[in-house]
Amino acid sequence: MNMSFSDPRTIGPRIRMMMPQLTPLEGRVVEMILGRRDFDETTALKSVAEDAGVSEAMLVKIAKKLGFSGFKDFRAGIADYNRLPTADLHQELSPDDSGAQIAQKVFRTSIHALEETLSxxxxxxxxxxxxxxxxxxxxxxxxxxxxxxxxxxxxxxxxxxxxxxxxxxxxxxxxxxxxxxxxxxxxxxxxxxxxxxxxxxxxxxxxxxxxxxxxxxxxxxxxxxxxxxxxxxxxxxxxxxxxxxxxxxxxxxxxxxxxxxxxxxxxxxxxxxxxxxxxxxxxxxxxxx
Known part of the structure; x- marks a missing residue:
């Protein structure tokens, strides 16, 4: 049964909540896609499959496992999610970060978690x-x-x-x-x-x-x-x-x-x-x- 993703704020959280249902390989593919800030409606299925090192058929299968009707639906949902103002709040720590940058990133990650948990x-x-x-x-x-x-x-x-x-x-x-x-x-x-x-x-x-x-x-x-x-x-x-x-x-x-x-x-x-x-x-x- 397909899951409703009408609210873009819930797309990232709902996908992450369903990660235990995926195989380790499928999970790595989804993490790769979620980590791409340039992922939008123009991103081709073929290029994503090549980047992830999997078949196009597997990408379609993953999308359906996550509750989407297919890759296009999945792609549109991720694109909507990436456009949210809060999408850039989560940032990875870097070895070169200053103390102020570390504090800012940790705080923003927590704020992001609160926003998505509420959604x-x-x-x-x-x-x-x-x-x-x-x-x-x-x-x-x-x-x-x-x-x-x-x-x-x-x-x-x-x-x-x-x-x-x-x-x-x-x-x-x-x-x-x-x-x-x-x-x-x-x-x-x-x-x-x-x-x-x-x-x-x-x-x-x-x-x-x-x-x-x-x-x-x-x-x-x-x-x-x-x-x-x-x-x-x-x-x-x-x-x-x-x-x-x-x-x-x-x-x-x-x-x-x-x-x-x-x-x-x-x-x-x-x-x-x-x-x-x-x-x-x-x-x-x-x-x-």
Missing amino acids: ILDPEAFERAADLIFAARQRDLYGIGGSAQIARDVAHKFLRIGVRTSVFDDAHMMLMSAALLTEGDVAIAFSHSGQTTAVLEPLELARKRGARTIALTNYATSPIAEIADVVLCSTAQGSPLLGENAAARVAQLIILDAVFAAVAQRDLKAAERNLAATMGAVKTKRRNT
């Missing part, structure tokens, strides 16, 4: 995630490595308004947590790739136990997205030095900031009351100047 945000999934978190009896958060740090940040935010969560970053502890969840509980899994088995397994178990499941990932077609009740997607372009995780982490934090605000809105009086209480509890820990 693909599913409003229905966002609202559903907020509803599930607000109504849950128990809220368990799962993540490994950098994803665990995002989970801890989220837990800190929610605690401030009296929404209690538990964070698990150990494979055994996550499975033990999931084994105790039931209907009325929610498990929230954080995985950039969506393929981390240490996070996938407890999320599957939590769902079998009757808990609702939420996944935050960079890839809408990843294994974690297939087993979650609600999927929230970030998107970010990678770079040789920073990878995708740096900018995607910023986007994921902002997604959860928005979810936090939506959860607080569901009982604003209680949120304000609890926020005042938690702020007052740590007030004495600040040194007066």
Whole structure:
């Protein structure tokens, strides 16, 4: 089934989200095309095939795998995407960059990730995630490595308004947590790739136990997205030095900031009351100047 690409802002993010469905060779071809700033409606199929070292038939196949009707449709979509004002925000780091240039490129990459993540945000999934978190009896958060740090940040935010969560970053502890969840509980899994088995397994178990499941990932077609009740997607372009995780982490934090605000809105009086209480509890820990 062809995917709708009516909004040019979503073209780059949606293509990147579908990259796990491609073979390594197909993925390299798509990365090459996305990296070409001169790619437009006049770019010939033959020249792209020659540059990529693949057949014209393979390019057509890749375009259809990505949800386009064919190469012409794919080419038009990429051309529209390249003309966006934000398209030039993402720039690769160079060994010759000054400190100011490095800072500028890193900031612009994060801004680009935020713009594109907002363009693909599913409003229905966002609202559903907020509803599930607000109504849950128990809220368990799962993540490994950098994803665990995002989970801890989220837990800190929610605690401030009296929404209690538990964070698990150990494979055994996550499975033990999931084994105790039931209907009325929610498990929230954080995985950039969506393929981390240490996070996938407890999320599957939590769902079998009757808990609702939420996944935050960079890839809408990843294994974690297939087993979650609600999927929230970030998107970010990678770079040789920073990878995708740096900018995607910023986007994921902002997604959860928005979810936090939506959860607080569901009982604003209680949120304000609890926020005042938690702020007052740590007030004495600040040194007066």
